[in-house]
Amino acid sequence: MVGSRFGMSLAWVVLVGVVGICLFANMSGRVAAVSGRATFEIIRERLGPRAGLANLGASFFINLMTMAAEIGGIALVLQLVTGIGPLLWMPLAAFAVWIVVWRAKFSQLENATGLLGLSLIVFAVAVVMLGPDWGALTHQALVPTVPQSENPVSYWYYAVALFGAAMTPYEVFFFSSGAIEEGWGRRDLGQARVNVLVGFPLGGLLSLAIAASATIVLLPQAIEVTSLSQVVLPVVQAGGTVAFCFLVVGMLAAFFGAALETTLSSGYTIAQYFGWSWGKFRRPAKAARFHLVMILGLIVAVAVLMTGVDPVAVTEYSVVFSAVALPLTYIPILIISNDPDYMGSDVNSPAVNGAALVYLVIIVVAALAAIPLMILSGAGA
Template identity: 25%
Template sequence: MAKRQFSLGPATLVAAAFIGPGTVTTCTLAGANFGYALVWALVFSVVACILLQEMSARLGVITRQGLGEVLSQQFQQPLVRILVFGLVTLAIFIGNAAYEGGNIAGAALGLNAILPEVSLPWPWIIVAVAFVVLVQGSYRRLERALMALVLLMSLAFLTTFFITRPDWLAMFSGMVPHVPQVPEGAWLTVMALVGTTVVPYNLFLHASAVSKKWSGEHDLPQARKDTLISIGLGGLISLAIISTAAAAFFGQQISIQSAADMSVQLEPLLGSWASISMGVGLFAAGITSSITAPLAAAYAVCGMLGWSTDGSHIKFRLVWMIILGCGLALSVSGYKPITIIWFAQIANGILLPMMAMFLLYVMNQSQLLGRFKNTLWHNLLGLLVIAVAVLLGGKSLYFALS
């Protein structure tokens, strides 16, 4: 039998989802405010993302179903079913609405950098574009073009990373410290780094996408390799953003409020084009995620409730319309775009433990996965991720409310 040639698959969508306005903003603020001190939190986030997304991919490959459909089958007792579905649906709506607000705000932030002299209601225009694309079902073609722009921005960060010659010793010390340190005022940043990397709705999106691409257990090595490579590259880009921000801003008491402020870190490579490049990248990342986030929510909710996941079905459309509307309301609420993007990542990080616990539950069902269910190591590492996420979420809420 001929050896299969490896090609990247659905995990590229997961990586593209977290290399968006949230990651650029959060990693820039982490590097600018705390230098390399929080690189360990990024490393934890990337490892946690690979672990959970491998489970999600394995679920999709073996069962040929999405996580929403599997949850629907696993919880049949009426009261438990209502409780589980209520919690998951609420988490999906809250998390995705916040994330959508950040996506729209990020895309608007990019347009303001590209066209600083033009004053238009950018959030409304972005939502109108997303609405038309989702109704017509033409998001796949648009997504490829926009992902190419995001890739160019990511390449600019990676190139600048090497040009600026980061402090390698400080970076590796921050990456693998003897004891992870959280500087004063950094707990919310740590939570945001987790939330921007391990995005709860991606657990649903990945399983559904994998179930459509691959056909059985013989494809599992492909799915695992796809997950490791795609998310690993996404983590490398995030590391490059923290490092370039640390080199450009740390210790200078600079307030970062716009894409133009963030673009300073790209000036060693792009000079006067840095602001436009950052604007194009943020716009592309924001509008791409503005389309995929409502879509993922629709797949998750409709799959759980047993509704049709046909893109033309009225219930499917109603779900993504609600998410799109909530995102618009948040983006025009009067809060600064950077603040909205920041809040979305923290909300995702707080909701993550709940989604991870449900995933861990279904991954231990022998009748569902047979010999492909979680091993003891999968479970121990999964529980460790959940425990750390709960600790970070609790600390973040304490410091946010105190």
């Protein structure tokens, strides 16, 4: 958690990332709703098989890393509650994800995990209960500086990682594929925009609350977060057992929901590129290869975790590589959203294109800087 090391000085990255993912998701959702075509189906057709395959390979790799990180997160939360090591919980968590993906309806997946995930608002409640110096927190956020104890290279490494976390490609794959799952059309563009402008900013506010709680409790004691048990300390200090229970429910829902989304995204990307039958709206027997890809993805994710790799480290690397791969999905969506052959009169407006081009520069700079910053900072050490 960057708040335990940098305070609120990276809050600006969360804001930049939230605006970026809103812009990106809105374009991809609009493309899906207007054209009725899946993301990777269009990418393959628009860019050609070779460029599309390179895009697919990078996106699927990042998605697989993220899937492993989320399953590891579920296991760590269960370890926190039961005291039983995560290696036992990892295959059980993956099995639970598969059962829910196999049996539950798409709307049930979204609604259940989304509502339970709201329990994470306990972080915001904890910040208020801790009674911080609001002026100091606000000053750190509005006038960001690198703490004297930190290396500027590490600061920028974590800035790129936070940006990658805010704009992970799987969120866009899931959102745009969900538009087709739910049968969106032009009439649904307004609702889609509301979903984007409510859901992603709410996630950003929760990220700021988590950072603020760490800034208040962990930063003054020089406690650097290396385990999930340290993440919960500010909430437990503020609200005790009751707050801890809310936090556990919220974290389980958040990790489980993200694992569902990444699992579905793995099936979406492969099936869409190769033109296979796909989607929760189809019976498994009618989309067998789509479901097989998801099962194999879960098996690979668990196999990686069972080597003993730290799920926290997998999470960190996955968001950094998300930043590296982001241009591969952002650029095609930007091109297609301006193509009247696909979009008709619903191409990007001049204002959207202006903002999209600004973000194109930011995304390319972040992608080019990510690996050098990782090497120079020793992965933020």
